[in-house]
Amino acid sequence: MIRDLHIELLHSCPLACLACDHRTLGAARLKPAAVSALYALPELKGLELVSFSGGEPLLYPGLGAVIAGAAAAFPRAALVLLSSLYDTKKALRLLRRLPPPVLRRLHLGSSLDGPAGLHDEMRGRPGAFAALKASLAALRAEFPGLSAGLTFTATRRNAASFYEAWTGGRLLGVPLAPQFLVANAGTAGLELDAAAGRALAAGLRRAAGECAPASREAANLRQALDFLAGGPAGACGAGASFLMLSPEGEFYLCPFHKDIKAPLSAPGALRPPAAGHRSRHCADCFLRCAKRQMI
Ligand code: SF4
Numbered sequence: 001m002i003r004d005l006h007i008e009l010l011h012s013c014p015l016a017c018l019a020c021d022h023r024t025l026g027a028a029r030l031k032p033a034a035v036s037a038l039y040a041l042p043e044l045k046g047l048e049l050v051s052f053s054g055g056e057p058l059l060y061p062g063l064g065a066v067i068a069g070a071a072a073a074f075p076r077a078a079l080v081l082l083s084s085l086y087d088t089k090k091a092l093r094l095l096r097r098l099p100p101p102v103l104r105r106l107h108l109g110s111s112l113d114g115p116a117g118l119h120d121e122m123r124g125r126p127g128a129f130a131a132l133k134a135s136l137a138a139l140r141a142e143f144p145g146l147s148a149g150l151t152f153t154a155t156r157r158n159a160a161s162f163y164e165a166w167t168g169g170r171l172l173g174v175p176l177a178p179q180f181l182v183a184n185a186g187t188a189g190l191e192l193d194a195a196a197g198r199a200l201a202a203g204l205r206r207a208a209g210e211c212a213p214a215s216r217e218a219a220n221l222r223q224a225l226d227f228l229a230g231g232p233a234g235a236c237g238a239g240a241s242f243l244m245l246s247p248e249g250e251f252y253l254c255p256f257h258k259d260i261k262a263p264l265s266a267p268g269a270l271r272p273p274a275a276g277h278r279s280r281h282c283a284d285c286f287l288r289c290a291k292r293q294m295i
């Protein structure tokens with residue numbers, strides 16, 4: 001049964017993150033007719049989570065209506081918006097437009113990849129950290145109950161700065177969870193090597209030591225430590241418990257297998273890689289260890 005749906009609305013983004021390939025994928029944008037068809041699919045009626053990302057979803061025309069439409073179509077689903085928060089005014093305008101019942105179901109996710117200078121370098125845009133900080137402050141001042149979280153994508157470049165980023169998240173009043181790189185044509189040299197893995201593990205352990213042991217935050221940190229240590233791996237939910245939709249309006253299997261696709265009308269046609277879950281990507285797949293770490 002499909003529980004999670006991850007919708008990429010468009011490829012465009014004003015940032016140029018080192019680990020991201022959206023800017024190489026063209027100018028496609030999910031068509032309104034595709035959104036309507038998606039929301040009507042019987043396979044999705046039991047959704048528990050719908051996420052909206054891109055590219056940068058704040059650039060998608062009619063984003064508020066798209067989120068409100070998902071709230072109506074999937075009444076049991078949590079709603080997740082993943083944005084770099086590069087533009088405080090746009091983010092505020094969006095949230096002001098959402099009806100309060102929809103806003104109460106919304107979780108806002110963004111990324112923090114290091115302290116200010118390193119974050120800007122990782123995100124490919126000077127001022128990215130300042131914009132994130134300003135947006136979080138403004139959003140939380142106007143919407144104090146808003147659920148928000150940050151993710152840190154660990155690479156060779158920033159692994160040693162995890163703890164600093166984690167404390168930075170605390171200063172911003174938003175929890176930060178680690179996640180791992182999805183390799184693409186532009187990420188050579190960013191993969192964790194042994195030294196970076198050790199540095200990351202040290203930061204994760206230090207942060208975990210400062211969390212309440214039973215907290216979700218501590219569980220995320222322990223999951224990342226388990227993954228670095230080689231397991232345990234859970235079952236793969238690609239095409240079975242979660243679906244991903246591209247701006248072109250096609251389902252694809254998972255962030256590692258964007259080439260395995262199914263048409264919008266037939267999400268059940270997605271199949272795991274021919275080699276089963278033994279491909280290089282599947283062997284290294286953090287999604288099997290970290291359910292919902294994508295958000
Ligand atoms: S903010 Fe997101 S979509 Fe934009 S470049 Fe970075 S990772 Fe890619």
Ligand code: SF4
Pocket residue numbers: 236237238253254255256257272273277281282283285286287288
């Ligand atoms: S890489 Fe393999 S194990 Fe991971 S989500 Fe994709 S298909 Fe599943």
